Amino acid sequence: xxxxxxxxxxxxxxxxxxxxxxxxxxxxxxxxxxxxxxxxxxxxxxxxxxxxxxxxxxxxxxxxxxxxxxxxxxxxxxxxxxxxxxxxxxxxxxxxxxxxxxxxxxxxxxxxxxxxxxxxxxxxxxxxxxxxxxxxxxxxxxxxxxxxxxxxxxxxxxxxxxxxxxxxxxxxxxxxxxx
Numbered sequence: 001x002x003x004x005x006x007x008x009x010x011x012x013x014x015x016x017x018x019x020x021x022x023x024x025x026x027x028x029x030x031x032x033x034x035x036x037x038x039x040x041x042x043x044x045x046x047x048x049x050x051x052x053x054x055x056x057x058x059x060x061x062x063x064x065x066x067x068x069x070x071x072x073x074x075x076x077x078x079x080x081x082x083x084x085x086x087x088x089x090x091x092x093x094x095x096x097x098x099x100x101x102x103x104x105x106x107x108x109x110x111x112x113x114x115x116x117x118x119x120x121x122x123x124x125x126x127x128x129x130x131x132x133x134x135x136x137x138x139x140x141x142x143x144x145x146x147x148x149x150x151x152x153x154x155x156x157x158x159x160x161x162x163x164x165x166x167x168x169x170x171x172x173x174x175x176x177x178x179x
Contacts (some may be wrong), residue, residue: 002028003177004069008076008087010035015119018161020075022170023117023150032065034086041091052096057140059093063103071113071177075137078120078128083174091138098142110143115173120168121155139157148173 003025009016045052065073078082083091097105102137116135118128128151139146150169154160161167 001073001177002069003027003071003073004065005029005031005073005075006087006090007031007033007085008035008074008084008090009033010084011077011101011157013150014077014116014157015160016075016077017090018154018158019117019119019150019152019166019170020073022167023073023115023173023176025174027174030065030069031114031157032062034084037062037086039086039089039093041089045097046095046099052099055093062090067108070111071115073117074114075117076131078118078124080132081124081127082131094138094142107141113145113147114139114145116149117146117148117152117170118153119154119160121153121159124153128167 003024005020007020011017032102039059039062040057043052043055074087076087079085080156082088082106094105097103114135116132118124118131123140132149133150136146150166150173152164152166153159
């Protein structure tokens with residue numbers, strides 16, 4: 001079981017990353033910080049005769065990581081009641097690869113398991129639920145199993161450590177991944 005942690009935050013060592021590190025402590029996994037990657041926005045060509053064209057950025061490197069891992073931990077703070085811009089660009093590019101004849105993207109994704117970590121300041125257990133539903137629809141579209149999610153509360157860096165329920169659930173995930 002190979003785990004890929006996909007971080008959408010632009011803040012190093014922020015609450016989202018702290019929570020994901022709790023879930024993955026002492027495990028082997030690969031971490032990808034989307035804010036450090038050059039991921040260009042999708043240019044929607046699904047209805048054009050020529051279709052999508054190859055984009056010269058870091059995305060195909062990420063695609064290799066996706067295909068080479070079994071479990072994904074999508075980790076993002078709540079920004080304006082949604083995922084961060086880097087993570088949204090990451091998902092928007094799936095439209096391109098769903099139509100790329102070099103890959104059977106949907107078949108590959110159907111073999112994977114998804115987990116989601118979202119952190120927010122005020123009231124994540126309510127305010128982040130629409131984002132969880134968005135993740136659920138994304139995963140359903142590509143037939144990927146959505147296993148579980150954690151909603152953590154924390155505004156200032158490190159605040160999530162006081163959210164005992166979120167930290168405990170991350171520890172439970174860790175035990176699950178370890179077995």
